[in-house]
Amino acid sequence: MKVLIIGGGGLIGQKLAKSLAGRGTLRGQPISELVLADVIDATTVDAPFAVTTKTCDISDPASVATIIDESTDVIYLLAAVVSAHAEEDFDFGYKINVDGTRNVLERCRTLGTKPVVVFTSSIAVFGGEVPQPFTDDSALNPQISYGVQKAIGEMLLNDYTRKGFVQGRGFRLPTISVRPGKPNRAASGFMSSIFREPLQGLPANCPVDRDFPHFYLSPRKCVENLIKGAELDQADLGPRPSMTMPGRVWTIGQMIDAMTAVAGPEPAKLITWNPQPEIEHILDGWRMDIRPEKAAKLGLTADDSFEDNIRIFLEDDIDA
């Protein structure tokens, strides 16, 4: 079982790699090799099997050919230009998120080996005039280019799967919180930084009110779901293998209260409350009554409470 993580140097890629290293198996088989491919130098992980890091740019088909070969069984396609970045640089977003995704699928089609491809879409595909709740049967009506690019990625994945070129499964990730490390250029960045920074004694800004609701998942649960996602039988996925990954809706206020419950009253005092005009129009387009019914039926799960997310962050990212 050879596993490839494209975007393996990113937050989820790294956590997924560590989790696979801990398990040693995927789809009931021992993992023989793990390749971490990224446009940046991915940090390697300790594992009971071979781990290779490779530099690659998915927007270049020749570069994609160097990371996917006949022996690649499972591909996690996590590489992406995230929301605020794609909104700012229209060409770059389409180049990586659309052309890059197509290059990966085309490489699989050319090889004819029908690998499992796990694609990470986003809840940014929902919005606009489509009424809530957003179920797996709701029209995708993204209000940012990143969401459009993810919706196109889903369409491509579904078609390449239907045609038998890959065994695709796509998951619309909730916003991952608490996200460790440095902020990336996602508009949702503050939804992690208002916990991450204060829990380490640093200030952070929140640009929305306490009653702003959003749909969240901890990185640990996300990785669990991505592993389950790879293990699903294609037949169980039906004619639309892209779906929403389970998550839960919390308001900023509930989340801060959860932080206070777990870590005491000091962290919350480090939060400032100033609007950020450059992301306001992105946040305005987000509505959050999302029902991830299909994935839940397939066995994917959400966190039980935001206290859990805070504890998971402290255990996995601060204590470690």
Added chain:
Amino acid sequence: MKVLIIGGGGLIGQKLAKSLAGRGTLRGQPISELVLADVIDATTVDAPFAVTTKTCDISDPASVATIIDESTDVIYLLAAVVSAHAEEDFDFGYKINVDGTRNVLERCRTLGTKPVVVFTSSIAVFGGEVPQPFTDDSALNPQISYGVQKAIGEMLLNDYTRKGFVQGRGFRLPTISVRPGKPNRAASGFMSSIFREPLQGLPANCPVDRDFPHFYLSPRKCVENLIKGAELDQADLGPRPSMTMPGRVWTIGQMIDAMTAVAGPEPAKLITWNPQPEIEHILDGWRMDIRPEKAAKLGLTADDSFEDNIRIFLEDDIDA
């Protein structure tokens, strides 16, 4: 007012050109020039304004640049590889229907002139596991590559419109019947030929039962709707400017009875009833409880009866 029809040599392009010639105006302004661009040599039309025909292949950006310039006010993007053809030739379908559409939108973006772009999608975007009725808020779940390519075209159109690069409006066309002329490579071809051929004394084959339902529109109504579609105010289109064009559901039996009512019993006797395995899987994926509510609210309309479609065919295509 300079109007460009890309795919202007095709069935709808030609009828639209004639209709524009008859009106002389669009969006309340006199038409000064009409350009018919196509990969084939488009037949010109008589008009009270200049009509130019141009050869172009939308899959080539340089070719697209020769047909869209600063003075192009309204663009009809009708060029496409149709259903059975796109299903057979995967690369060609993506090349024309996805890359070609993107080339047209990119050209508009580069010019910065924000033309009106009327895009023709298809009801082939609906299907799969998504429950009926299919409203404008239903998930697109195409079960053929042509439908996927149209769904991607809609996504692109919506995003380029939201960004202010074009004034886009997309319409999912019902199956056009009765379609005159030679059959094209659409899987729905028989839905016209079983009327077109018998009404002219020729035999035709029907590969489905009398009770097979489908969603139809006459070419004349389609052209009327495309003209209204170009005239809509962008503000009225909302954050999802792609929608289903009105049509009506009839069974093959009802349609044949309508032909008999208009033209007597002889034509129906020329129909043979043999299955066609090569299109069976395409037809299986089509379900037809489609509700074109948004377009209806905007003033687009369907035929009143299939007798009308038969009469329209006789008037517009046989008598003429």
